[in-house]
Amino acid sequence: MKWSTAIRNLGELAQASSDLAASPAAKYALPVTQLWAAQEILGMPRDIEWVTVAVVVDLPVEDVPWLVKPNGSEHWENFTRAAKHPIVTLWRSAQAPVWNHYLSRPALFWDRRTGLDADALQALSEGRGEEVRISAPAPDEFRARLEDDLAVSLGALRERTRAYEDRRWSPGKFTAVADELGEASNGYVDLLDGLGRVL
The missing domain is CATH 1.10.287 (Helix Hairpins)
Structure with a gap:
């Protein structure tokens, strides 16, 4: 997949997430609050196989164990078309930090309250992911x-x-x-x- 396609997929995912959050269907959907870019898309532009996105959902930590898809995730992925694109979704609880050993210093590019962070997406597009990544924990x-x-x-x-x-x-x-x-x-x-x- 070309780098430009990967960035476009992130933008479309953010837009679809905003659309879902604003629609009447939102009360039946998973309460997704943030989208974070991770792994390869944080580096320099090049062809990649897929885009890794941490999907933060407002559920208790116990309901979102690592690498386990919460109930309703399939519906969310179908509505946002994440399932139709080379996007790897990794689900995280909003009640704990998004990062871990695999989601190393991810970059926030969408928030339910503020929408798409165009500056962050532009930085990723230009290979400046380092500028928008969170700091490393101690x-x-x-x-x-x-x-x-x-x-x-x-x-x-x-x-x-x-x-x-x-x-x-x-x-x-x-x-x-x-x-x-x-x-x-x-x-x-x-x-x-x-x-x-x-x-």
Whole structure:
């Protein structure tokens, strides 16, 4: 994907998020509050495979474990057309910092109250992502953040393991339960690996 296409996808995602927030459907949709650009799009212009976006939602931290999509995320991704573009959405709670070991110093480019940050998007377009990224946390703060994320992730893993065991021998499909367990497992292992790199 060309760099200009990636930037256009971010702009369109921001506009669609604003449209959804202003529509009557907003009361039924996930309460998305912010969009943050992360990973490759923060660097110098070049061809990339996809754009990584942290989607911040006004839900309790326990409802948004790392790498787990909250209920309603599929509807949001379809409405905003994020599902139709090479956009990787990583969901985060508004009640905790957005950053972690993978979302390293992301850049805010949309807020529900203020809309698109055109200056931030322009900086990303010109390869000046460093100018709009948040500051790096102190080492102790970084480690504490990963430990908090890991505790939430472990709780989700236990909950979804129980749900899987409860449904395992029941009649009917249980693909959704297995997928949720897979998401929780991936998130936990990823955080465990990330914490291991900083200890």
